Amino acid sequence: MGALLTVDDLRVDIATPRGTLRAVRGLTFSVNAGETLCIVGESGCGKSMTSLALMDLLPRVAKRSAATLNFADTDLSDRRKARRIRGNQMAMIFQEPMTALNPAFPIGDQLTEAYLHHKGGSRAAARARAVEMLDLVGIGSPAERLGQYPHQLSGGLRQRVMIAMALMTDPKLLIADEPTTALDVTIQAQILRLLRDLQQKLGIAVIFITHDLGLVSRIADRVMVMYAGAMVEEGTAAQIFGAPRHPYTQALIECIPQPGRTARGTPLGTIPGVVPSLVGQIEGCVFRSRCPLARRECESHVPTRGAEGHRWVCVDDAPAPALEGTTR
């Protein structure tokens, strides 16, 4: 069975006064129908640029290139074909709802716009669908909410409006960029279960971008870890959390405050050093400037190790030292 989405050597270059900022540096991955791929990585590593590139919604200054960009046997580099898929079979939940929603229009208009464009039908039918979707994501009195403007909604309500909007057209692939950061954990759990049910019922594939590693461990079929625009490790949730192989993945997992393990009020573990500048090439391993295990070989080309299921980019192939509670 072929993958629903196939991405080979995806790159995003941004022209800046300081030179070309290479926000995404040759990503290769695929997503199957019904599958959840979680993307994690440091802030600024290119997660949002990756999703915007898939949707062909990059800012004007950014340029996309890829060897392959395929969605359900359609070549997404054909912009005309891609336009029919975007916002229809492929929908996105944006990271900052306040910037993605138009402040000048009531949310009802924004919910129905793409639906009317792709599915046609009457305005009344589109509004009925919008009410149904708002109800599904747990917004009470949905009909009343349709007339409200984005600034009249709380952060979490806006986020759920975005989720409802993405579900309007029954997409096959949902790209969700930090969709639950403004939700309390009980509602987050309800939304995650809703997504899971939809996935099982309709076979929707989900690319889920988040910083919440606990959440990732619970919902991911596969996890891709990014650093400085590149993939550093990919595997199943069990592999990434049970036996992480890349030093960045290991360090990141160590930073989470863990109830019962990190004493309240004490300093938390961090990764010393700063991310390298993304302008221009980075020779060798992208993480080497902060890696405790860095050595000479890391400055040259670094191999991708592992088998299909679990791969990581590192000079080391030896089993990783077991994660221990070093950051007490």
Place this chain on the structure above:
Amino acid sequence: MSMTPILETRNLHRRFRVSQGHFKPKATLQAVNGVDLSVQRGETLGIVGESGCGKSTLAQMLLGLLPATSGEVRLDGRPIADLRRVDFARRVQPIFQDPFSSLNPRKTLLDIVTMPLRVHAIGSRAEQEARARTLMDRVGLPAGFADRYPKELSGGQRQRVAIARALVMQPDVVICDEPTSALDASVQSQILNLLMELKADFGLTYVFISHNLSVVEHIADHVAVMYLGRVVEKAPVDAIFDAPQHPYTRALLDSVLTVAPDAGVPELALGPGFPNPLRPAPGCPFHPRCPRAFEPCSTIPPTPVPAEGRGAACHLTEMTPRGAAA
């Protein structure tokens, strides 16, 4: 305990009139519904609660940016309505939930972060820049970022600009609304460590609003739990996390997703409904979702938690005398 709190609210309310569509009467939405809170200098008050329960509205009122419908906010015992705007802004700074809309798109990051110092004429031009650069460094935006513009940043980088701007003047109180929600675990730890250091060194006071309970557990001294515009439980951090009283607080703690591959998303023992601020339930606002609701809950509102006190606004805990072992 008789010290004047640096920041307190008295019976604070905020209503919004909400259009329900053409030809229909406007509905009233009670976003904040009688909140009594107090924070001592050098303390961190964590606020958690359901989405849409009024946390950001409360934050706006604490910052004097939104007038209260009734009740008041006091700084050092004086109603903030009586304070001069500049004096107040010198002492109380915000970190907003939606950072992008609060950053001027035409200014460079260095301009944005030095702005508060210029407005309040603190230090020379060179000192202002030096201070701004130090803080930008501390939040993980090194020198290369100084000349960039907000739209050139990722979500988490913007959030860090907002944090640096709030801290640059060393205010007395910082109102943080979801300050680390867009940050990865390592940058988040870096920011939390910085906040804790500033608190230890200069006695900064924080109101820290977050949905991330592990973060609140780590950084807060006291925690208030809100539901539909009210504080439903308030206690020192240890009590909230080790012995939660209110069923909603328990549900929150049970829903925290710790790292546990294959464990899935927990099935909650909560009613299937979602809270609706446009039609709040009578009695206790949580009762439609509460697994332990019994007959007074649907008719009689529980007694609120007093400003200086602790405890839960819940009929269950009212039955057991306060202080008795549960």
